[in-house]
Amino acid sequence: MNGPSITELTTRARDIFQRVVEEYLENGQPVGSKTLATDGGINLSPASIRSVLAELEGLGFLAAPHTSAGRMPTDAGLRIFVDGMMRVAEPSREEQAQIEARLSESGPVEQALQQASALLSELSGAAGMVMVPTREQRLSQFSLVSLGQGRALAVLVGEDGGVENRVLELGPSEMGSLEAASNYINSRLAGRTLAEAAQAMRAEINAGKTQLDTASRDLVERGLAVWSKDANQRPVLIVRGASNLIDETAMDDIERVRSLLDDLEDKQSVSALLESAREAEATRIFIGSENRLFGLSGSSVIASPYRDREGRVVGVLGVIGPTRLNYARVVPMVDLTARSLSKSLGGPSGKLIA
Missing domain, CATH: 3.30.450.40 (GAF domain)
Incomplete structure (x- = not known):
């Protein structure tokens, strides 16, 4: 904020400003000169207090929402208070x-x-x-368990200990590939994020280094994709x-x-x-x-x-x-x-x- 800082004000002005802010934060209502004069702690007449309030308003620290309604801190005034005057109350x-x-x-x-x-x-x-969290889940353990009737339960255990389950629909050629797909993910892809795992698998396929058949490879890709898609849809x-x-x-x-x-x-x-x-x-x-x-x-x-x-x-x-x-x-x-x-x-x- 351009303008004077609270340390450049007189002690009297700082005291009145602090009282106004603290009173406002407690009650949510503008604070008038009579309130400040009668509450004690400020040995000034209401007229003198009004003069200081007008000075603080002119500096942009306080504002009067309505005529004769008292003063309340502006956003700039609150910033000055929070940065330089606030006494922190530690949690009990x-x-x-x-x-x-x-x-x-x-x-x-x-x-x-x-x-x-x-x-x-x-x-x-x-x-x-x-x-x-925007971080991606890192694989610790992965398994595919047959549920019968063309379905399997994909169980992912993350390195943070979290466990998530998803149901996958299986094609006829994939029913016998559950164990091979699970073993591949656990042996080759553990410790990676989902994106890293998918990238590593594609690299191995392109280099001809994977022993997975087509059905097992497709199943691994689908097993990884179900979590990648879910992560993008999370709130x-x-x-x-x-x-x-x-x-x-x-x-x-x-x-x-x-x-x-x-x-x-x-x-x-x-x-x-x-x-x-x-x-x-x-x-x-x-x-x-x-x-x-x-x-x-x-x-x-x-x-x-x-x-x-x-x-x-x-x-x-x-x-x-x-x-x-x-x-x-x-x-x-x-x-x-x-x-x-x-x-x-x-x-x-x-x-x-x-």
Whole structure:
């Protein structure tokens, strides 16, 4: 933002600005000079406070939504507060235990992602979002089991321990090729992603190095393709708690809420926003008009990347809500959830970023 920083203001102006922001984030209502004068802590008359409020408004830190309605922080003012004045409230021991317990439950990766999104929603009172990992599954073990009547069960075990099953329809010539196809995949393609496995198999075929007959080769290709196709059709984003965005204050600005809910339906665009936080070394905060997607709905996003067992960033999780989110509480909550999800996926626990 162009203009003075909060450190260039007088101590009096900084104190009043901080009180306005904290009061607004707690109650969601503009703060007037009488409220500041009567709450204590500021030894100034209402007239003097109004003068300081007018100064802060002139600098673009505060705005008055209506005449005589008091002041509320602008998006620029919130950014100044979050970056330089916010006192972070670490999650309580009970909250930490709840997050770690919920995300350490055994089950497939998808279950952990669902839990993380639901947890963020419950603990923040806003909507929780988790971007599904873009990494491809790596094969650990593969088997084809006959189900009779021209069908087989394709069982894939990933290196992360996840197990997935798919049913394949078999042609008459493929019924006797199940064992050969399974053995080939396990001996030649284990440890590769699906795309790498398919490429390696085609290379061996072209070089005449594979002993597979035509029926077995076709079966291997179909067995690999069923997961590649499924991965492309998976949702890119899991959102939980969108109903939390419709509270009492939202009823005063229903168009904004409707705009936000419409934005959340565009999951590809939301994922693109979260994607920008993949390389961040700290939890990122997008406030209101700072991001194009949620600028009209006046919403903020707090996002943090999570990692796999090899320490690679595989996705991003976060919270979306009104700009009056309790940043001091939600920022470390998002960070802790990201670290706990990383741990449950076998990744590094990292360190808390304030």
